[in-house]
Amino acid sequence: RGFMYPGASSVVASLWKVDDEATAELMKEFYRNLLDQGMTPAQALRAAQNSIRQKPQWRAPFYWAGFTLQGEYRQTITPRPGFLSSLFNLKTVAGGALLLLLAFVPLWYRRRRRNNGSPGRAAS
Numbered sequence: 001r002g003f004m005y006p007g008a009s010s011v012v013a014s015l016w017k018v019d020d021e022a023t024a025e026l027m028k029e030f031y032r033n034l035l036d037q038g039m040t041p042a043q044a045l046r047a048a049q050n051s052i053r054q055k056p057q058w059r060a061p062f063y064w065a066g067f068t069l070q071g072e073y074r075q076t077i078t079p080r081p082g083f084l085s086s087l088f089n090l091k092t093v094a095g096g097a098l099l100l101l102l103a104f105v106p107l108w109y110r111r112r113r114r115n116n117g118s119p120g121r122a123a124s
Helices: 018-035 041-053 084-088 092-117
Strands: 010-014 066-069
Touching: 010 018, 010 041, 018 041, 041 066
Parallel strands: none
Antiparallel strands: 010 066
């Protein structure tokens, strides 16, 4: 529910503590099915579970059967094309570099003044 209250339409959760390696493989299959194959979340999870259980090391239900889908199960998810390219376009990168430069120039200037002593002070 902690993910659903802020707006997640569905959540895949495990009912018991599961093996990390098997979970990583299951999630790779799940997202491949969901995003590349255009399956609904319920179809993608079921196909991922079937795929994982075909592998000898993860055949036991312990590795794949504990995952459930809660929430919207029929909605297909389509990734927005070019999302990363629009996120990291040239203007964004240049603006971020300029902000970093503006943030560090005053710090550099203060450190330089502190290390060299104040101008106009006589050394004793």
